Amino acid sequence: MDPQYARLVKAAALSATVLASILLIIKIFAWWHTGSVSLLAALVDSLVDLAASLTNLFVVRYSLQPADEEHTFGHGKAESLAALAQSMFISGSALFLFLTGFQHLASPEPLQGLGVGIWVTLIALFSTLILVTFQRWVVRKTHSQAIRADMLHYQSDVMMNGAILIALALSWYGFHRADALFALGIGVYILYSALRMGYEAVQALLDRALPDAERQEIIDIVMSWPGVIGAHDLRTRQSGPTRFIQLHLEMEDMLPLMQAHILAEQVERALLHRFPGADVLIHQDPCSVVPKERHAHWEL
Known part of the structure; x- marks a missing residue:
């Protein structure tokens, strides 16, 4: 706190x-x-x-x-x-x-x-x-x-x-x-x-999502990061002062696990820089396992 x-x-x-x-x-x-x-x-x-x-x-x-x-x-x-x-x-x-x-x-x-x-x-x-x-x-x-x-x-x-x-x-x-x-x-x-x-x-x-403007900022930060191919399933809410941000990050299929972990941590730090104190949870997905209709799919 x-x-x-x-x-x-x-x-x-x-x-x-x-x-x-x-x-x-x-x-x-x-x-x-x-x-x-x-x-x-x-x-x-x-x-x-x-x-x-x-x-x-x-x-x-x-x-x-x-x-x-x-x-x-x-x-x-x-x-x-x-x-x-x-x-x-x-x-x-x-x-x-x-x-x-x-x-x-x-x-x-x-x-x-x-x-x-x-x-x-x-x-x-x-x-x-x-x-x-x-x-x-x-x-x-x-x-x-x-x-x-x-x-x-x-x-x-x-x-x-x-x-x-x-x-x-x-x-x-x-x-x-x-x-x-x-x-x-x-x-x-x-x-x-x-x-x-x-x-x-x-x-x-009832866990209403964060305002559209804040969710758009999250999308912009994630999609502008080098190495990120896409993302989907953004979920957000706020409890007291804490914002909760969850999403799936899409990466190259052959990216080593350690590099995928480092990339996810970099995106997390970028989100925390914009939203201090937030609780960020990022799941890493290889591109090939993501259906085309869900690739880079965001719901605002």
Whole structure:
């Protein structure tokens, strides 16, 4: 496991947990002071954030453990499970917002202490923006699915806090139903984010192949290597930070076994140079045993 990967992923997960804890306390005070259903929505979302981030923190620590006798491919899929759990948490909070929003839409009430609510929402907005910026940088460096799911989660929080600001401003000018309407809109967006996150997690658990662009890079590297006549049966997947790459390499029939081994190792090193930390498995085939229809056959 890359030490930098472990350090960055842990830092991102811990940062999210700390921020969610602080914002939860602040929003409890703001909701108690104003009675705003939009702020109640934000409070519930922060509670879900905290539960999800704590889950993420523990699961990320588990996923970083090295492979063992019982888990020979490592523990990377724990990240996908964390993302799936987060999608369930978020879906629950969205349903709560729908119920509360419809209730307050039917019987709107004037809000109190709007100034406090606006200041708290501004604090939440800017602090969450900072967290999302940091998480995006970590995802760019690590491609961690758990942190990507957390980032999508907090991106929805940025949208939500912006909507709450508008709702509180409209309520200030007497449009009391704005609070409930924006709460419903926030619920729709959060539910959409949860479904998208859950879909991505399930696809990872089902061993979806690497993106087309990455598979094309693998093909280009293999086919450009001197001594390689062709290749076929490319299989790829990703578990946590680790990419798994398997393929059959086609070589000259009379190539000595040692030279075939050296050639396969050279191709493997080239792939590892492009995809550090990948698990590469190459099978060597003499050209004559490969049917013509499978020669240099790639499925993207």
